[in-house]
Amino acid sequence: MIIQSIKMAFKSIAGNKMRSFLTVLGVVIGVMAIVMLVAVAQGANSSVASSIEGLGTNLLTVSVRSTRYNPLSMEKLDELQQDASIAYVAPMLTTSGTAKAGVTTYTEGSIQGTTPEYAQIRNLTVATGRFLSQPDMDNRSKVVVLGSEAAQELFGTTRAVGETFTISGYTFTVVGVLESEGDSSTGSGDTQIILPFTLAERIFSQKGITSFYVSAASADEVTAAQTATTDYLDVLFDGDSDRYNVFNQTSMLETLNEATATLTMMLGGIAAISLLVGGIGIMNIMLVSVSERTREIGIRKAIGAARSNILSQFLIEALAVSLLGGLLGLVLAWGGLLILGPVLDMTLTISPQIALLAIGFSVFIGVVFGIYPANKASKLRPIEALRYEG
Amino acid sequence: MIQMHDIVKKYVMGEEEIYALDHVSFQVKPGEFVAITGPSGSGKSTLMNIIGCLDIADEGEYRLNGQKVDSYTERDLARIRNRHIGFIFQGFNLLPKLDALENVELPMIYQNVPHAQRRQRAEEALERVGLKGRMRHKPQEMSGGQQQRCAIARALAVKPSLILADEPTGNLDQKTGQEILALFDELNAQGNTIVLITHDEHVAARARRQIRIEDGRIMEPSGGSV
Structure with a gap:
């Protein structure tokens, strides 16, 4: 039927x-x-x-609300890095600007002032040349490491080590070019222009650290690293927890x-x-x-x-x-x-x-x-x- | 076969009650060929609906094959129509999208007859009414007479207790009408019980017995017991 x-x-x-x-x-x-x-x-x-996961699962991102007085300095970050659960700490100063190499201008670059630890935290691989080093920090050397796209745009080649270009009238020497990461929806890592944090602080006249990365010693220690970071900042800011934010990947994913x-x-x-x-x-x-x-x-x-x-x-x-x-x-x-x-x-x-x-x-x-x-x-x-x- | 006793069917028209059937009683025996005649509005269509289990009487007793019909549910009535009654209508009432064979098979589908058997019986029935060569034709590809033959085959195929024909020649010309009536004679001779409803005296004359109905009453119950 x-x-x-x-x-x-x-x-x-x-x-x-x-x-x-x-x-x-x-x-x-x-x-x-x-x-x-x-x-x-x-x-x-x-x-x-x-x-987000590509950033590394043991990554913490910390942002600090900048006020007239910011007690956070490189020395404090070094102190924080002593914690057993923390592998690396790197400050981050992000800005944008126009890079000029001869007649070529490049405006899409993401200018980032950071320390050598950043390479470990973000698993950056240098294709040619080298990454930033501690002497660069100490001397405030005018050196940069370029993302592959930034190098390509400025010099027409990724073999750009030794080339020079200017940002805001300062002349920089390229010491390294990163390997291409490919596009991701959070923005390409290939447009980075990385320079020493100490130099960036001075050039872009920013005092104090408003944002930094922490990488936990292992994926299991993310929570411990987060607690250590939070506790440290709590003391530093006198218990004013509104002045800083600690994100981890899990909460970002959530x-x-x-x-x-x-x-x-x-x-x-x-x-x-x-x-x-x-x-x-x-x-x-x-x-x-x-x-x-x-x-x-x-x-x-x-x-x-x-x-x-x-x-x-x-x-x-x-x-x-x-x-x-x-x-x-x-x-x-x-x-x-x-x-x-x-x-x-x-x-x-x-x-x-x-x-x-x-x-x-x-x-x-x-x-x-x-x-x-x-x-x-x-x-x-x-x-x-x-x-x-x- | 059919036993009707004091059947009443009323319609309410405004305040008035109109008796479409006013205490009608008669019998039809197995193997009979009976014509129910009467002018339009006499109540013969109402009577046919009750005989055909399309409608239920308000009062009285109707037995078909010895079984009382009045207390049945809609589902039971559908079943009786399906198994015991072969309808033949004035307008043929074939489904236009189905061919002759499928039309004849249709009532057997509702009986859950298996496909192969259904097909065989439908073919036999169509052969019997002389439509062997038209099995795959749709109704609109056939003449009126052929369509009515197809409808007769559909009625026959279920091997009904009763063939109920409502003005079967009404839409046909004289000659074709005669052919259909001849087919009825033949079927009756083979033992089928036939009740034919018509207003046409000539058609009625072909039946062995006539029941005349006027104003909801039976006028000349001739033959058989009342």
């Missing part, structure tokens, strides 16, 4: 191709929208997450995940509305179909179809339309993501949960919006239905 109902449903769907196509389209668009938007939201999440969960819900919700509209389309068409086929229903009932036969016939029809739409939407979304992935430079995948959810939701839509017309059809009285001229 069920097989027969399914056959009948498909016959009727195939019998009205244009109309069925348009009805299915409503569901296709709804499912496609849900699957694609959620995949993009998740893809964005995982690419940000992987770039914040990110919360944000993307909200985003996913919102995008999914908007897409779900379009699926709902698709469902109303199904109901509309099914109702038209019921009144068009009143006579057919009358004939079927007269020759012995029970209410349940008619009900299942129309319900299966609605279900078939919505399920077809769901599957088609899923396939199209998959194709769409294959194209969109390289364009957005993200890894876009359809998670099985989302696929199931989309299919489940479209079946649900089919049942919910199919049941009323199906019930209406099944309740038609055979005598009246047979008399109906339509």
